Amino acid sequence: xxxxxxxxxxxxxxxxxxxxxxxxxxxxxxxxxxxxxxxxxxxxxxxxxxxxxxxxxxxxxxxxxxxxxxxxxxxxxxxxxxxxxxxxxxxxxxxxxxxxxxxxxxxxxxxxxxxxxxxxxxxxxxxxxxxxxxxxxxxxxxxxxxxxxxxxxxxxxxxxxxxxxxxxxxxxxxxxxxxxxxxxxxxxxxxxxxxxxxxxxxxxxxxxxxxxxxxxxxxxxxxxxxxxxxxxxxxxxxxxxxxxx
Amino acid sequence: xxxxxxxxxxxxxxxxxxxxxxxxxxxxxxxxxxxxxxxxxxxxxxxxxxxxxxxxxxxxxxxxxxxxxxxxxxxxxxxxxxxxxxxxxxxxxxxxxxxxxxxxxxxxxxxxxxxxxxxxxxxxxxxxxxxxxxxxxxxxxxxxxxxxxxxxxxxxxxxxxxxxxxxxxxxxxxxxxxxxxxxxxxxxxxxxxxxxxxxxxxxxxxxxxxxxxxxxxxxxxxxxxxxxxxxxxxxxxxxxxxxxxxxxxxxxxxxxxxxxxxxxxxxxxxxxxxxxxxxxxxxx
Numbered sequence: 001x002x003x004x005x006x007x008x009x010x011x012x013x014x015x016x017x018x019x020x021x022x023x024x025x026x027x028x029x030x031x032x033x034x035x036x037x038x039x040x041x042x043x044x045x046x047x048x049x050x051x052x053x054x055x056x057x058x059x060x061x062x063x064x065x066x067x068x069x070x071x072x073x074x075x076x077x078x079x080x081x082x083x084x085x086x087x088x089x090x091x092x093x094x095x096x097x098x099x100x101x102x103x104x105x106x107x108x109x110x111x112x113x114x115x116x117x118x119x120x121x122x123x124x125x126x127x128x129x130x131x132x133x134x135x136x137x138x139x140x141x142x143x144x145x146x147x148x149x150x151x152x153x154x155x156x157x158x159x160x161x162x163x164x165x166x167x168x169x170x171x172x173x174x175x176x177x178x179x180x181x182x183x184x185x186x187x188x189x190x191x192x193x194x195x196x197x198x199x200x201x202x203x204x205x206x207x208x209x210x211x212x213x214x215x216x217x218x219x220x221x222x223x224x225x226x227x228x229x230x231x232x233x234x235x236x237x238x239x240x241x242x243x244x245x
Numbered sequence: 246x247x248x249x250x251x252x253x254x255x256x257x258x259x260x261x262x263x264x265x266x267x268x269x270x271x272x273x274x275x276x277x278x279x280x281x282x283x284x285x286x287x288x289x290x291x292x293x294x295x296x297x298x299x300x301x302x303x304x305x306x307x308x309x310x311x312x313x314x315x316x317x318x319x320x321x322x323x324x325x326x327x328x329x330x331x332x333x334x335x336x337x338x339x340x341x342x343x344x345x346x347x348x349x350x351x352x353x354x355x356x357x358x359x360x361x362x363x364x365x366x367x368x369x370x371x372x373x374x375x376x377x378x379x380x381x382x383x384x385x386x387x388x389x390x391x392x393x394x395x396x397x398x399x400x401x402x403x404x405x406x407x408x409x410x411x412x413x414x415x416x417x418x419x420x421x422x423x424x425x426x427x428x429x430x431x432x433x434x435x436x437x438x439x440x441x442x443x444x445x446x447x448x449x450x451x452x453x454x455x456x457x458x459x460x461x462x463x464x465x466x467x468x469x470x471x472x473x474x475x476x477x478x479x480x481x482x483x484x485x486x487x488x489x490x491x492x493x494x495x496x497x498x499x500x501x502x503x504x505x506x507x508x509x510x511x512x513x514x515x516x517x518x519x520x521x522x523x524x525x526x527x528x529x
Contacts, residue, residue: 004375005369008369012355012362079353083321089339244322
């Protein structure tokens, strides 16, 4: 790994995005718009908005970064630039860390906007520190980046890559406790939800929502999400091959 | 399986190539080189050398294994057998990554970056860190000038024409002043003027920078522009020699005719093993 090459890669990814202001606007504004909508959908029951709003603050960055990364790395694979880079003195870790850094930065901005809007303008009632919400959101974004990178190895086209979103994300969305508490699901589903990383992202958000201080459960949730992100990033690195058939 | 009379020794070097006999070192040496893609054997036990500091043309019809051979040399091809030495190292050695420039057939550049931004990034991969900022700038400026894209330096690569994009791709390969340049069909689809300019650039790079070039093409008329040729067909090397020697030995006016002659001779040998004579009529 070489930090200068990692930074150059991150700068390049951001520079590519800068030529595409529409994507940036969609990434940053859509989560805010959804929260805004949600606030007035649950106009009569602020408690529900607190629950779902906090969970969504963890889910948005995951989904956005998953989509963005899977498409971006797929384009890197199909355009031949990946092969070119791997034939040059660039470490796989440099490439992956560069992507994670660039999209991580974007995720921080996205999460800061969404969290700020929810907490200060939409009256999301958080007992814990908004900084912790931001931390979980960032970890979720990293997890999304990692998952996107990983599945892009199995997609032959951008069309397929988009189809991976429902396949990888929707089951987690249904089982993460957003719609109903996980301990009230069928035991088999609860067991499955225990091994899906998004469950811990949502649990972590809910810990911040309800507790003024950092709880042991929050630390566990944050570590699980971070650990999954690192594990999947490593799996993603393994899908980058210098020699291909 | 080696069915060509003169090998790497080059016993019939003609006059114009002989003036450079000091450059007899080989940049690439292959022995019984094989490559398998899926179930198919794409390279069938090749033996050849690419002399250092010269332009070697790799000619043959589409699908004959040129790209696979080039990828093997660059070290991006999986399932390669036999021995393949590149610049004194086994192909694919990490040490070679900064010493070889490779241009794929389809331009591999970022369409959503400008020409200069593309080159800036690849230069940062080759010369990372603040200390090399000046080197990077010089290398990028030179590469843009080399491929004559100075007036388009700030245009998005995706907005350029096909020929311009492939020149951006070439510029990336020129960045690190590589010792070996592997160019996969760099002139395909270009207009004649541009093709001539690019060939002049290749010769200039070989002469001024001592770079070895391996250039593939399926257009036989480009053969005359090379110092040396590898004629390839169906995963085998048909002949390895200078264009003059190939024409002379096969008693033909062009390399294309010599190629056809060699193909027919090989087909005849395959059909009637033991007889040395080839039918005379060219293939249609």
